[in-house]
Amino acid sequence: MKSAVTLSLVPEARGGPFIFWDDLEAGCASAARHGFDAVELFVPSSNAVPLSKVQELGDRHALKLAAVGTGAGWVQHRLRLTDPDAAVRRRAREFIFGIINFAGILGAPAILGSMQGRHEGTVSRDQALDWLAQELRALGERASGHGVPLLYEPLNRYETNLLCTTHDAAQFIESRGITNVKLLCDLFHMNIEETDVAGALRAVGPQLGHVHWADSNRRAMGMGHTDPAPIAAALKECGYSGYLSAEVFPLPDGDAAARQTMESFHRWFK
Numbered sequence: 001m002k003s004a005v006t007l008s009l010v011p012e013a014r015g016g017p018f019i020f021w022d023d024l025e026a027g028c029a030s031a032a033r034h035g036f037d038a039v040e041l042f043v044p045s046s047n048a049v050p051l052s053k054v055q056e057l058g059d060r061h062a063l064k065l066a067a068v069g070t071g072a073g074w075v076q077h078r079l080r081l082t083d084p085d086a087a088v089r090r091r092a093r094e095f096i097f098g099i100i101n102f103a104g105i106l107g108a109p110a111i112l113g114s115m116q117g118r119h120e121g122t123v124s125r126d127q128a129l130d131w132l133a134q135e136l137r138a139l140g141e142r143a144s145g146h147g148v149p150l151l152y153e154p155l156n157r158y159e160t161n162l163l164c165t166t167h168d169a170a171q172f173i174e175s176r177g178i179t180n181v182k183l184l185c186d187l188f189h190m191n192i193e194e195t196d197v198a199g200a201l202r203a204v205g206p207q208l209g210h211v212h213w214a215d216s217n218r219r220a221m222g223m224g225h226t227d228p229a230p231i232a233a234a235l236k237e238c239g240y241s242g243y244l245s246a247e248v249f250p251l252p253d254g255d256a257a258a259r260q261t262m263e264s265f266h267r268w269f270k
Helices: 024-033 051-061 086-105 125-144 166-175 187-193 197-203 228-238 254-269
Strands: 002-008 038-042 064-069 110-112 150-152 181-186 208-212 243-246
Touching (some): 002 024, 002 064, 002 254, 024 051, 024 254, 038 243, 051 064, 086 110, 086 125, 110 125, 125 150, 125 166, 125 181, 166 181, 166 197, 181 187, 187 197, 187 208, 197 228, 228 254, 243 254
Parallel strands (some): 002 243, 038 064, 064 110, 110 150, 150 181, 181 208
């Protein structure tokens, strides 16, 4: 398994669960100093950062790009794939297409989380899920052109009312015939929704594409009440070899959160 750390370049997301903020160059230098294998970027748009800059910093610091988030489409523009307005849905798809292309050129997958939306008002659950399935097919196909999957993240009940558990998400993807979409399993969300986090990971092992390594309180692993032992065992049993990415609050500060993350990573996986 490989380690990654989150780096946000989206001012509107300040206060969110990202260890490093605002400065791509400084964030990459800090990630390398703490020994991470890769960074997970949260960018304002597909053209906000030159591809050459990301490549140059990766080469300089021996860092890979683990994934690129699409959440700025929601945070900045209020775009979601299940919006009742068809024009908003089209803009949401195009925004994500752009991130998929940006990440894919760099050999990384894009993440669909908050932009999935929810069902409410005039939009029934069945309608929202039909729209979501349609969009996941299109997004997965776009990602396949770059030889990478799309990462779909089940969120907790306070952030979406569509697919909140790994089982429901995996079953949905399979039953709808959606291809080239893998699950991003976030331990913080799973702590809220799953009765057995380790068991849930084992059950979706073949569909697992990315892990957000976070404690129960969204702080670095070891700063909450999650027991990492059964989770680490489950990931090893699944043969998971992807990234464990620290999408956690920078508490008490970014460097301390990064150190704690790497201590937990080395304890359980090295």
